[in-house]
Amino acid sequence: MGVIAVAQHPLIGYLVWAVLFGATFAWEGLALAGAMGVPTLSDAVRAVMRYPAGRWVLFALWLWFGWHFFVRGWHFLLRDP
Template identity: 75%
Template structure:
């Protein structure tokens, strides 16, 4: 495996680890009442508005495309 791929996986592991640590901290301290909003508090605030709902939907589609579909060459054959 190439060195840059390992570094990329390590960077994503650090990002998700930090996200889970912050979520755990917010849940342990009582959520938004303690000044540390959880992910559900943040999503609820964004989804309060239609533009926020569309933005989260677009982000969800983008993430799903890049995670699951982008590398599937057998689904997107170009006549070979």
């Protein structure tokens, strides 16, 4: 049995995710408070979903995100017996 290496997670990656989530919550908070006239995220998605091309683009983004976030790094299904 070999030594199992533990992945090193850089702090910058966590910082980027924290900023993205913080910006999303700030946007939604401003929109719900009625400040500055920004639309809510559901309003933006509804405007995109109004058109068939927008539905296909959102579906493609959903597939891409799901693949890269949930499936790409999993090796237990592909492991040699």
